[in-house]
Amino acid sequence: METFSLLIWPFMACLLLILIHTWFGVHILERGIIFVDLALAQFISIGIACSMLVGDYRMPLAIGFALFGALILALTRRIACHVNVEAFIGVLYIFSFGVCSLILDRTAHGMEEFKAILNGSILWVTPEMLGSTALLYGAVGLLHWFMRRQFHDLTFKGEGSLWVEFLFFASFALVLVKSVMIAGVLQVFSFLVVPALLGRLFLRTTRQILVAGWIAGTLVSSGGIVVSHLLDLPTAPVIVAGLALLFFVSLTVKALSCSNNAS
Numbered sequence: 001m002e003t004f005s006l007l008i009w010p011f012m013a014c015l016l017l018i019l020i021h022t023w024f025g026v027h028i029l030e031r032g033i034i035f036v037d038l039a040l041a042q043f044i045s046i047g048i049a050c051s052m053l054v055g056d057y058r059m060p061l062a063i064g065f066a067l068f069g070a071l072i073l074a075l076t077r078r079i080a081c082h083v084n085v086e087a088f089i090g091v092l093y094i095f096s097f098g099v100c101s102l103i104l105d106r107t108a109h110g111m112e113e114f115k116a117i118l119n120g121s122i123l124w125v126t127p128e129m130l131g132s133t134a135l136l137y138g139a140v141g142l143l144h145w146f147m148r149r150q151f152h153d154l155t156f157k158g159e160g161s162l163w164v165e166f167l168f169f170a171s172f173a174l175v176l177v178k179s180v181m182i183a184g185v186l187q188v189f190s191f192l193v194v195p196a197l198l199g200r201l202f203l204r205t206t207r208q209i210l211v212a213g214w215i216a217g218t219l220v221s222s223g224g225i226v227v228s229h230l231l232d233l234p235t236a237p238v239i240v241a242g243l244a245l246l247f248f249v250s251l252t253v254k255a256l257s258c259s260n261n262a263s
C-alpha cells in the first residue's frame with residue numbers, strides 16, 4: 001500500500017504527459033520537424049538555468065523563453081526558402097544547450113542542476129503540481145479543440161496565418177514549461193515522438209494513432225516507474241529506454257511482416 005501511494009502520483013503525471021504530448025507528436029511528425037520539441041525544451045531550459053543563477057523568477061523566466069522560442073519557431077515557414085528547417089532547429093538546439101551549460105557552470109551545483117533539467121524528478125511530483133499541470137493541459141486541450149480546423153490545415157495542408165502558427169507553438173511551449181520541470185527534457189522528447197511513431201507504424205487515421213500511442217505510452221511508463229523504483233534506477237532513462245526498445249521491436253515486426261507479404 002505504501003508503494004502504491006508513492007508511485008500513483010508519478011504514474012498520473014506520466015499519463016497526463018502522454019495524453020498531451022502524443023497529440024502534439026502527431027502534428028510534429030506530420031510536419032517533419034521531429035526535433036522541435038528537443039530544441040524548444042532546451043531553449044526553455046535557458047530560462048530555468050537563469051532562474052538558478054539569480055535565485056528566483058523560475059516560472060516567469062521559463063514562460064518568457066517559451067514564448068520567445070514559440071515566436072522563433074512560428075517564423076520557420078518564412079525562412080524555409082533560405083535554410084533547411086530541421087537544420088535551423090538543430091542549430092537552435094545546440095545554441096540552447098551551449099548557453100544553458102555556460103549559465104549552469106556559474107551556479108554552485110551546475111552538474112546536478114543540468115542532470116535535473118535533462119532527467120527531471122517525476123518520482124517526486126506532488127498532488128499540487130499535478131493539479132496545476134492538469135489545469136494547464138486542459139486549457140491547451142480546449143484551445144486545440146476550438147481551433148482544430150485551423151491547426152489541422154496548418155499541419156496537414158500547410159495553410160495558416162502567422163498568428164495561428166504562433167498560437168500553435170505558444171500552446172506547445174507552455175505545455176513544455178510544465179513538462180520539462182516535471183519530467184525533464186529527455187522524457188518529454190520521448191513522449192512526444194515515440195508513442196506517435198508506434199501508432200504510425202501500423203495505423204493510419206489520427207484517432208487510431210492517438211489511441212495506440214496513449215496505450216503504448218501508458219504501459220511502458222507504468223512499467224518503467226515500477227522497475228526504476230524496485231531497482232533504484234533513475235526513472236526518466238528507464239522509461240525512455242523502454243519506449244525506444246518497444247519501437248525497435250515493433251519496427252522489426254513491421255519490417256518482417258512486410259517482407260513476408262512481399263514474398
